[in-house]
Amino acid sequence: MVDTTVFWIFTALYVAMTLFLGYLGYKRTKASEDFMLAGRHIHPWIIGLSYGATFISTSAIVGFGGISALYGMGLIWLAMLNISVGVLLAFVVFGKRTRQLGKRLGAVTFPDLMGKRFSSHFMQYTSAIIVLIAMPLYAAAVLIGGSRFVEATLGVDFNAALIAFAVITALYVTFGGLKAVMYTDAMQAAIMLVGMVVLLFLTFALLGGPTTAFTNLSNLSPAIPESLASKGMVSWTAMPTFGSEIWLTVVTTIIMGVGIGVLAQPQLVVRFMTAKDNKALNRAIPIGGLFILLTTGVVYTVGPLTNVYFMDTLGKISIDAAGNNNVDNIMPLFINSAMPDLFVVVFMLVLLAAAMSTLSAIFHAMGTTAGYDLWSHVKRRRKIEGYSKPSLSANKAGTFVMIVVSVGLAYLMPGSIIARATAMFMGLCACAFLPAFVHGLFSKSPSALAAKLSLGLGGATWFFWTFFVHIKESSILGLSKFLTGHDAILGMPWQVVDPMAIALPVSILALVVGWAYDVMWSKNEVITNGRTAE
Template identity: 45%
Template sequence: MISKIIVSVLYFAVVFYLGYKGWQNTRKASDYMLAGRRMNPFVMAMSYGATFISTSAIIGFGGAAGLFGFSLLWLTVANVFIGIFLAMTVFGRRTRRMGLCLNCHTFPELLGRRFDSSFIQGFSGLIIFLFIPVYAAAVLIGISRMLEVSLNIPYDWALIGMTAILAVYVVTGGLKAVMYTDAFQGGIMMVMMIILLYYTYSALGGVTSAHQTLTDMAAMMPEKLQKGGMLGWTQGAKFGTPLWLVIYTTIIYGVGIGVLAQPQLAVRFMTVKSDKQLNRAVLFGGIFIPLMTGVAFIVGALSNAVFTARGGKIAIAQAGGNIDKIIPTYIEQVMPDWFAGLFLLGMFAAAMSTLSSQYHVGGTSLGRDVIERGLFKRVGTSAKASQIGVTVTILATLVWAWVLPESIIARATAFFFGLCAASFLPVYLLGLYWKGITKVAAKVSMVGGFAGSMLWLLFVHEKEAAGLGICQWLTGQPTLVSAATKGSWVWLLQWVDPNVVALPISFLLAVGVSLMTKPMRQEHLEQCWANF
C-alpha cells in the first residue's frame, strides 16, 4: 500500500509540473484551444493515442471482453484501420489545411466556418457540451473503481479526488498542458500493457495453451449469456442473436466508426504545422492502439481461465457481477504486488489523458462555439468562457458518475461515439471532400442524424429505452418493438445500435438535400480550399 502511494505521489508531481509548463506557455486563445498550432509531432501523436484510449477502453471494454471474449478484438482492428489510418490520412490532412484556411480553433468552428453557419457551430458545440460529460463519466468511473479496489478508497471519495486533481491543470493550462501530460501518460500506458500481456499468457502456459483452455471452458458460459447467443469466449456469439447484435452493431460498428467524428481527437489534427508531422503519427498509432485495446480485450477474456485455474469463479462472478470491476479485480488478485502499483499508475495515465481532453473540448465547445461564435455571438469572451465551460463540464461529469448504474462504462462510451457519428460524420466528411454539399443540407443532416439517434435510443434500443422509461410512460411498452414476435427481425431491432439506422439517414439527408438546394458561394468555397 505504501509503495502505491509513493509511486502515485511521484506521478502526480510530474503531471503537475507538465501542467505548469503548459500554463506558462498559454498566453492567448489559440494557445488555450489549439496549443499554438505548433505542437511537436511526437507529442501530438502520443496525445492522440492517449486521448483515444482511456480507462473506458481498458477497464470498461476489457471487462466487456470478460463476457464476450475474443469477439471484441474486431474492435481493435477497427481502431487501427479506421481510428488511426483513415483518421490521419483521410480526415487529418484536410482538417489541418481547412482549419488553417478558415482560422478555426475548435471542431464545431471548423464545421461552422466550412458551411458559413453560426447555427452549425453553435448546435454542434451544444451537442458536445451537453453529452460529452456522459462519456467523461464513463472514464471517471473506470479510474474510481480502480482506486476503490486497489487502495480501498471509497468510490465517492475517489470520484471527488480525481475530479479535483484534473480541474487544476485543465482549467488553467488549456490544450498545451493537456497534450504535454498526455505524452508522458501514453508512455506509461504502453509499458504497463506489455507487462500485463506477458504475465497473463505466462500464467496459462503460453499463447496456445491459454487459448485452448479458454476454448474448453465454453460450457461454463453463464446461462443468461448462452440464451442471448454466446457460444463461448473464443467462439463468439451466434449470428443474428441479441448478443451478436450488441457486439457487432453497438461495440464494434458504433465505437469503431464513431471515432472518426470525435471532437477531442479531430482538434488534434489542427495542432501541428504540416502534413508530414501527421504522417509520423500513423506508425505510432498502429503500434500504440493494439498494445492498449488488443491487450485489454485479450486479458479480459483470458481472465476467465486464470481465475478458474486459481480455484476461483469465472470473471463476472469473481467481480461480483459488475463488469467494470473485472480488470481491477484481476490486477489485485492475480498480478504480483509490484505490478498493481504500476497498473494503478497506468490507469491514472489512461484516465487523466482522456478526461483532460474531454473536459477541454466540452469547455471550449461552450465558450467558443455556443457563447462567442455560435448561438449567442458574444465576441471576445471565448478564453474566459471556455474556462467557465471546462468547470461546468467537470461538475456535470461528476454528477453523471454518481448517478449512472453499474457496468455502464462500455455502454456510455458507445453512446457518445454513436451520437457523434450520426450527428457529425456525414457533414464532416462531405465538407472536407465535396464542394457540392450545401449549408441547408449540412443543417438538415446534422439535426436529422442527432434526432434519429436519440429517438432510436429512447424508443427502440432496449438498454436505454427500458432504463429511461420514456417509451413505457408514453406507450405502455418498454420499447416500440418489444411486443413483436420473439425471435422475429422486428423484435431483434431492440439490440440494433441507433448508429446503424441514424448514420445512413444522416448521409442520405446530406446528399439528397444538397441536390435540391442552392449551392454555396464560389468565393467561400475557394477560401475553404485555398490550401489544397
Template identity: 45%
Template sequence: MNVSILVPLVLVYIGIMSWLAYYGYKKTVTKEDFLVGGRNTNPIIMALSYGATFISTSAMVGFGGVASVYGMGLLWLAFLNIVLGIFVAFAVFGKRIRKMSSKMNATTFPTFLGKHYDSKFITVFSGIMIFIFMPAYTSIVLIGGGRFLQESLAINFNVALLILAFIVAVYVISGGIKAVMYTDAFGAVIMLIGMSIFLFVTYHAVGGLFEGHQALQAMKSMVPEDLAADGHNGWMSMPDMGSPMWWTLVSTMILGVGIGVLAQPQLAMRSMTVSSNKSLYRSVIVGGIFIFFMAGAAYIIGPLSNVYFMETNGQLAIQAAEGNTDLVIPRLISELMPEWFVYLFTLTLISATLSTVSSLIHVQSSAFGEDILRTIGVKKVFSGKISTNRLGVIVGMVLAVVLAYALPGGIIAQATAFWFGICAAGFLPALTGALFWKGSSKQGASASMIVGFSISVFGFLFLKSSQSTAFGVSQALFGRDFLLPYPWTHIDPLVYALPLSTIVFVGVSVMTKSKEKTGWNKEKIDAVQ
C-alpha cells in the same frame, strides 16, 4: 496495497503531471495556444496524446470486462481502432482537417464545421450537442478511475471522484490543450508499459500464447445456458449471426465505437495541433503501436481471464466478478499480478482517467465558451473576470461529476458506445462532406446533423433495450421499456441513424444546389486540396 508505498508514488506522479501542466501553462500565451497548441505540436506528443485520449478506463476496464463475456470477437474493434482510428483519422481525414482549419483559422471542431458551411447554426448546434452529451462519456471515465482509487487507496468513492475532477480542472483551466497534451503523453508512456506487462503476465499465467488460446477454445462447453441461448459460441468464436449477442457485439461494440472514432471532436482536434502532413504521417506509426498494445491487449486479456479464473477459482470471469463486467479486470489484477504491478497499474489507470477526462473537458469547455457563447456574442462573464472557455471547464466538470454519481454500475462500455455512436450519426456525414465533397451544402449538413442526433437519441431512449430500460423514459411515457420487438431491442441506433443522416445530407445538398454558397467556396477548397 500498502498505502505507505502507494501514496508517495502517487504524489511523485502528481508532481510530474503538475510540472508538465505548469510547463504547458507557461507555453500558453494566445487563444490559439489554449485551443490548438499553437499548431506546432511535436508529432510524437500528438500521437501519444491522441492515443491516451482514445484509450481510457472505458477500454482497459470496461471493454476488457465486456471481452471476458463476448470473447475474442471484440478484436475486430481493435482492428477498426487502428485502421480507422489511426490510419484514416490521421493520413486521410487528419491532413485535410489540418490544412482547412489553418486556412479558416478554426480552432474547434464545431467552428471548423460552421466556418466551412458558413453557418452559425451548425457551430452553435454542434457545440450544444457536445456540451449536452459529452458529459455522459466523461462521467463514465471518471467512474472507472474513481472506483479503482477507491479500491487501491481504500478511500471514499466521493473523495476519489472529487480529487480526480479537481486535478483535471486545475491544469485544463491554466494550460489549455498544451498542458493536456504534455500530461497525456507522459500518461501514455506509463499506460503502454503497464498494459504490455499485463498482457505478458496473463499469457504466462494461462500457459503461453498457443496453450492459452487452446484452453479457451476447450471451454466452449462451459458457456452458461443463458449466453448460449443468446447465440454465444465460445470465447474463440463469433456469436451466431443475427442472434442477440451478435447484434450487440457487431452493431454496438464493433461498429458503434469503430466507426464513431472518425467523428470524435476531441480526437479530430488533435489534427489541428501539428504543423505539417509529415507530422501526421509520423504520428500514424506511434499511434498504431500504442493502440495495438492498449486496445488489443485489453480485448485479449478479457477472454483469457476465463481460463485463469476457471483454473484457480472454478468460475468464469463474470462469475468471479459477481456479474459486473467493470470488475473483471480489477479482480484479475488483484489475484494474478504481483504487488509491484498493482502500484504500476494504479498509475496506469490514473493516467488513462486523467488523459481522457482532461481532453473531454477541454473540448466541452471550448464548445461552451467558444462555439456557443462567443458565437452568440458573449465574450466575457462575471464582469470580464473569467473567460468563457475557462467557465466552460468548470461547468463541464460539475456536470461530469454529477452524472458520475447518477449512472449505474456496469455502464462503462455501453456509455462509450452511446457517445461514439451519436457522434458518428450526427457529425460524420457533414464532416466527410466538408473534407471531400464540393457539392455539400449548409442546408444538407444542418439537416443531416439534426436527423443523425435525433434518430440516435430516439433509438437509445425508446428502442435499444439495454439503454432504454436504464434511462426509463419509454417506461415513463408509454409504460414499456422499449417500443419495438427483437431485433430492434439489440440493434445499435448507429446502424439506421448513420445511413439516414447520410441520405438526408446527400439529398438535401443535391436539392439545394448550393455548393457555391458555402463560406468556403469551390476555389478555396481546390486550393487546399
C-alpha cells in the same frame, strides 16, 4: 493485499508528474490559440501518444477486457478496427484534410470548423449545443469509473476520490489548456504502454507460454455455460456461430459502436488541428498505431486468458469468479489475485492514466466550446456581426464551468444512465456529425442545406430512437413512460436495434437529399468562396 503506503507513494509521484507537466503547459500558454490548439505546433510523437491516450479510456481496458473474458478472442477484430479505422484511416484521410481546412479557415474548435466550413452559424451553434449536452454525461461516466477504481484500490471515500480526481484534472486543463493536456497525455500514454506490455508477458509467464495458454483456453470449451452456448458461443478461441445472438452482439458492437463512432468525436478531431503540417501528422501515425495495438490488442488477448487462470485456481470461469455477473470486475480481480504486488500498483496507475487522459480531453473540448463557440460569440454578436476572436479568459472560464457541470452530473445522474453514457455519446456524434463532417472535408463546394438537414434529422432521429424505442436507454430515461405509459413505443425487434443503426442512415440520406436539391434546383447555399448570407 498490497500495502497501501506503496500505493500512496506511487499515486503521489504520478500526481506530482502530472501537475509538473501541466505547469509546463501553463508556462507555454500565452495566447488563446495555445490554449485551444496548442499553438498548432505539437511534436508528432506527442500527437500520436495523446491521440491514443484520449482514445483509450478505463472502459476500453476494464469494460472491454471483461467483455472479451466473457465472449472470447473475437474482440481482436475491434482492436483491428481501432488501428485501421481509428488510426490509419482517421489520420491519413480525415486528419490531413481537417488540419488543412482548420488552418485555412482559422477554425479553433470542432463546432467552429463546422460553422466556418458551411458558412453557417446554425451549424456552429447546433454542433456546440450537442457537444455541451452529450459531453458532460460522457465526462461524468469517465469520472465515476476512475473514482470507483481509486475507491477500491486506495480505500478512499468515493466522494473524496471523485472531487480529487476532478480537481487535479481541472487544475491542469483550466490553466494549461491543450498544451498541458497533451504533455500529460504523453506521460499517461507511456505509463499505459509499459503497463500493458508487462501485463502480456506476466500473463503468458503465469500460464506457461502462449501455446500452452491458448491450448488450455481452447480445451475449456465444455465449461461454457449453457446460457452462452445456446446463443452461439463455441469457444473462447473462436468467433461465435455466424449470425447467432452473440455474434450479432460482438459484430454490431464492434462495427457500429466503436469502429464508426470514433471518426467524428470533437476531442479527437481537435488533435489533428494541433499539427504544424502533414509531415507531423504522418510521423504521429506509427506511434498511434503501435499504441492502440499494444493496449487494446493486449487487453483482448489477456481478457479471455483470465478464464484459464480462474479455472486453475478457483475451478470457475471468469464471469462466475467475478461475482454479480459483472464483467467490469474481471480484469481488476485478475490483476489483484494473479499479478505480483508491484504490478498491481503499476496497473492502478495505468487505469488512472487512462481515465485522466480521456477526461482531460473531454474537459478541454467542452470548455473551448462553451468559452469560444457560445460565450464569445453571443457576447460579440450583440455588438458586431461576424466571427469573434477567441479569448483566453473566456476559454478558461468556460472550461471551469463545464467541469463543475460534469461533477454535478456525476452526483445527480442515476448510475443506470451513466452506464450508457459512453455509448450514447459516441452514437450521437456519429449520427449528428459524421455525414456532414465528411461532406465538409471532401466536397469542393459543400452544401450548407445538406449539412443542416443531416445534422438536424440525424440528431433528432437519434434522440427520438434513444428516448422512445431503444429499450436499454428509453426504459431508464423515462420520457417514453411519462408520455405514453410504455417504456418503448415500438415492439421487438425494434427495441434492441441500436439508435445508430437507424439514425446514421437517416443522417446520410438527409445529406444526399439536401445536396441533390442544392445541385439540381438551387445554387443559393452551395459555398464556393467565403460566407453566404444567412
